[in-house]
Amino acid sequence: MRSANVALCALSLFALVLAAVRAHSQRRPVFTCGGNITGDSGVIGSQGYPGVYPPNTKCVWRITVPEGKVVILSFRSIDLENDNLCRYDFVDVYSGHTHGHRLGRFCGTYRPGALVSTSNKMMVQMVSDANTAGSGFMAVFSAGKPHERGDQYCGGRLQKPSGSFKTPNWPEKDYPAGVTCSWHIVAPKNQIIEVKFEKFDVERDNYCRYDYVAIFNGAEVNDAKRIGKYCGDSPPTPVFSDGNQLFIQFLSDLSLTADGFIGHYKFRPKKFPTTTAPPATTTASAATRTTTLKYSAALCQQKCKRNGTLESHYCASNFVITGTAITAVTRGGSTYATISIITIYKQGGLAIQQAGKTMITKIIVLCKKCPFIRRGLSYILMGQADEDGRGRVAPHHFTTPLRAKSQKSLNVLKNKRC
Template sequence: MAKPQTIYSSAPACVYRNSPQELLGTFSHRSSRSVSPTMCRRTGSIFCAWSLLFLAEVCAQSQRRPAFTCGGNFSGESGVIGSQGYPGVYPPNTKCVWRITVPEGKVVVLSFRFIDLESHTLCRYDHVDVYSGHVNGQRLGRFCGTFKPGALVSTGNKMLMQMVSDANTAGSGFLAVFSAAHPHEQGDQYCGGRLDKPSGTFKTPNWPEKDYPAGVTCSWHIVAPKHQIIEVKFEKFDVERDNYCRYDHVSIFNGAEINDARRIGKYCGDSPPAPVFSEGNQLRIQFLSDLSLTADGFIGHYKFRPKKFPTTTAPPTTTTQPATTRPIPLKYSVALCQQKCKRRGTLDSNYCSSNFVITGTVITAVVRGGSMYATVSIISVYKEGNLAIQQAGKTMSTKIVILCKKCPFIRRGLSYILTGHVDDDGRGKIAPQHFVAAFKTRNQKGLNVLKNKRC
């Protein structure tokens, strides 16, 4: 009888303490023909040696599992990066940095396959930051919660990821893959890039010959000189339609990074959005298509404008229809805002006369002219009407305009009961006479009663 021996495979978990004959016998469940000790003796030691090597490789393939650590350096054409301990819960109070390098002359394309971090509207707590480059690079985005962003593309051959966790809530972390791509390739997978000429054009892959492909993300970073802003217009637009633009869509962000708090709008459908104007000298446009339906795509144009250029459109909302916002006539606006700021009636008396009734937290509030433009993270919807609501994972938000910036006065970071009217473009408008009040948990019972009220 052969002397028992220990055989180690390349996977640490694959350790056998059996004779070769016993080991080969265990392979019978993987093959239609058993490899028996008798067969081993008949065919000779070469067959046995080959079989043992094959078995070791099978075990290595089936049991090899990457161990994800806190940070590291990755290089090559592609790779997989996971948070520390993934898919287990990531540890608290950590800061992990991963540096990615692909061959010279190529760019890094990073795609999240899974993400589960403590959720917060502005990702103030646990979060993952992605930067183009290793040192002093431009941040491409900050991410948390469970909503997977589209692919992120660096401007050079380096990318940096940084994950920070605090002492409290934790999840399973993230799993992401990176690959090397040719910059600004006009093929079926990659597009986008940096646009810094005074005017230019951007379009979906394959335009106009055929539909854009499934499963792509294009990210255009438009940079104007300081003291200038950017105007974007879509000439043709046809992207898979959905009421909340949850599938294929175009998002436009103020600034250089993908950041929900700075999103101007999210668009889909077959009607070109209204012209969009940046607040500063940078815009980021992201197009994402999922793995199902596709459409013709779009072609858009941009140009730089003087910062004092008088815009006639307010930032558009998430919509599948044109989002042209009609400005409020100056005389009407002034007269409206000169009235004494006093709330009229109660929530009960205002419920039926309002187009929408929601509770939510103000996450952005920007004054333009005499009005305030706010983004509200929705807690609950009691009366929706035609209010345009955008959804990212489990989070819903909407855009509203306080016609008189100080009446009613709202503050960023606080929660409110909001009522008002909805214009033709789905934007909520709140005038001084509409009911707005600080939201407290005890208000929910009364709001649920009103929700079932017949108007």
Template structure:
């Protein structure tokens, strides 16, 4: 028995086992030019953590006569509701192209399709938090090929329609991003109406939604509205001759979807609201609004009353940080990252992960005066669309940690 074991051991020791060929892993670098029918791109060092303070650009070109399609297989970048720090931008074309979307966090968007055979992908990272980056595949498709993944594009005819993939035969698919870029001639605006509308319902439209932006790119400061649920949004009018409509579905529940129609209009109509029935009404309404705004902004910019008295008279009460503050037409449009909600009223609040934000319009841009990056308590009124409005007689003050206890106490009391 012992000799048998020794023989077996000797055989094993003497037999040479062929060395296993190591599997080569694709090494991803910071950007580059990619030409061909298909391929793969990834962030520098993927699947390791991407480096800080970098800007990488990938230029993709598929054969002439086809369009480029990009699909993210994995994405893990620093999360932020506005994607301000680390992000990936995808553009249709390569020079001054339309931005199809900006992405961060771990949400994987659906397929993105260029309007030509060229596409540009750009990743930017700051000095702080990082993740494992992204990996994506690109491929060529026929321009008129429309399956579950393909939707969106440029619309420049005087009128037309746009709809979710599979409409009206079945529900839209999960994990889809569609962007319709509507371009009218200069000195014209765009009217958009939805005939049928059914998108997964959520109070903050966090999962599936339609977002409409003035201009040709996804820019939170230029967003007109964000919609979900089963009630069609009201008619929308652009400020200028370009409008971007984005539809996004996550990887879970889906619904029937929608069909919408657009048409070009002369610029005489007011923007972002339904047109009045007669020009007389329009002139009267505009004159009244101007007089009201002028009288309002002539008031003394002085805060009056107490936290308690204003708390009870206000439709909403929140504390938050001013993220963006853009001045347009004498008013200031601000995006507020919410610290706490004490009284919501009918204020529209959006949520992305753990981050909540809302939009406020300060009708007189310097009254009250706010600065980006600082924390405030806001008490005001919200209109029917959930947009918060702050006038000189509303209550706004700097927010400090010592205010927290008093506001929590007011929240627990009845007015």
């Protein structure tokens, strides 16, 4: 009799568990491909989440919260095909219901901090190619106070000739965890933008993986146009845009925080002297700058011809690297290039920054056509670094397209004592 009662109790318990499981499964939201969503809060997810998302799809969610509020989006889970540039499967997040102001592109499994729109509208777009991998994403949104009315969130469009931007809670207390602030600075078309940080304290990491400030040329997060990625407690050197727009993104993850920062920007004439280093990073006099300009002009009138060999230039060069030009922008009589580093043979005073999984550095080709640097091609670069850590390459320095034979020679020279 007792064993029968035990069996009945077990069956009853099983029935209760089964009922609870069924009730839970009935409450689980069913995610479809996109949609128009209105309200104070809600949940969105990739089609079929948490199952594997389908291939060859493009899903768009348009979120609208009440007027006078902003949209705050937080990813609870993200698992998409991984790629350094998110070229295959990705989620794009835009401020507004159009493709104009992108807050970020995401893939892989790294969750960004909270993304905040500049209006009461936000658009989320997920694209997958023929080969899918992962469970997709799930994110929650809510209506929050605009950055103009509170200190919890931050960001916005800055169009005055000069101004400041700062982390939430500055300077009273540490910035909060899990936020993303995006400032889009727009100058008139005939001007560029200078950015300086007065105070700077962001969670330190060798690769700036957790909390960081990233600065981009243009109007959106775009790794190909990234100027730099910064963290730690040393203010970055002044930054100059290539054109009339800059995008500054601050991101904090969900763990440690720090004091934060305050930065200042101002518009500059587009024909601002651009020679060995941006003038704002030095206290050199106008006479000194004029001399430098004349020197550069005379230098660029020389016949463009490479003399010597790898061996003869190796020891005379302050830095020797191989790398791929990911940007190459002409400004004034010089070319400003961002180099994705392949190998460092001599670093000298060259400043190296981490950008995702790659290391990058800035190179100024003093005479824009000598040597001629093309975006997307790989080179051996030798030259002298200036006091701000930018590499300067003049016509008489040794620069050549990267070849396998040259790389073998460099490996031998690396062990040479100069």
